[in-house]
Amino acid sequence: MDIVYLDGHYIPAGEARISPFDRGFLFGDSVYEVIPYFRGTGFRLREHIARLEHSLRAVRIRSGRDWYAILDRLVELNGGGNLSVYLQVTRGDSGSRSHAYDASLEPTVFACCAPVRDFASVAAKDVKGLAAIVTADLRWHRCDIKSTCLLPNILVLQQARDHQADEALLLRDGLVTEGTSCNIFLVRQGVVYTPKRSSEILGGITRELVLELADExxxxYQEADIDYDALMAGDEVWITSSTRGVLPVTRIDGQPVGDGEKGPLWARMFELLTRYQRRLMTGE
Structure with missing residues (x-):
């Protein structure tokens, strides 16, 4: 039976309950993280927890918990292996519906697990190139906060699927920001480009790892502004996320990226990333 964590207790998923007056439910007044565990080991766990703490500070929700112990125990209770852990922290149950809140509210903490594919177990030749569309970035301006207010992301991803595409790449003020749940990389003449870190994008954990691996x-690589024309003229385009690794985008708005095939620099980065993950999983 699936075990979840809720406010200090590990319980069967079917027994988990929250109040309808919880501010996460009423207002999306909450933040979250998604952390993959491979063979029971958290992938860049320290970096994920640091990003969670950044989000909590930014929205002024109290922290003070041993996140490592909570998550490691939850993974253990769910059998270990390859799991994606979803962790959500809301401002808490205010007992009524009001935009104003009392700073003394006790946060609601919820976490659950789901199976996740080990992207390091897939050969580069078997990775499918993705199709994407470009559409307007409808989100608020604090995208560096990993908020649960994901309706814009949901709508544009559905828009992509309506066009038989796998992902939506977002455009704000003429510049590419990121995807619905991923960061973007562009390759041009052997140089890797990715949008600059700002409040307009979420600082991706795998994004930072890709830059580390590139440097090593x-x-x-360069962190730089990327407009639509530059995106469409790229030799390669990739997306990254902690649960998906690094994936090639081979078509955008119905047009091939480069020659329409997975690129050699993507294959190199895929090799470096999967090697890093294997070393993590074996304790090296």
Missing amino acids: NGIQ
Whole structure:
């Protein structure tokens, strides 16, 4: 039976209950993280927890919990292995519906697990190139906060699926920001480009790892503004996320990216990332 964590207790998923007056339910007044565990080991767990703490500070929700112990125990109770852990922290149950809140509210903490694919177990030749569309970025301006207010992301991803595409890439003020739940990389003439860190994008954990690996392995990269024309003229386009790794985008708005095939620099980064993950899983 699936075990979840709710406010200090590990219980069967079917027994979990929250109040209808919880501010996460009423207002989306909450933040979250999604952390993959491979063979029971958290993938960049420290970085995920640091991002969670950044989100909590930004929205002034109290923290003070041992996140490592909570999550490790939850994974253990769910059998370990390859699991994606969803952790949500709301401002708490205010007992009534009001925009104003009392700073003394006790946060609601919920976490659950779901199976996740081990992207390091897939050969590069078997990775499917993705199709994407470009559409307006409808989100608020504090995208560096990992808020549960994801309706804009949901709507544009559905828009992509309506066009038989896998992902929506977002455009704000003429510049590419990110995808619905991923960061974006562009390759042009052997150089990797990714949008600059700002409040307009979420600082992706795998994004930062890709830049670290590029730096360690002599791959040129720049954090730079990317407009639509630059995106469409790229030799390669990738997306990254903690649960999906690094994936190639081979069509955008119905047009091929480069020659329409997975690119050699993507294959190199895929190799570096999967090697890193294998070393993590074996304790190296």
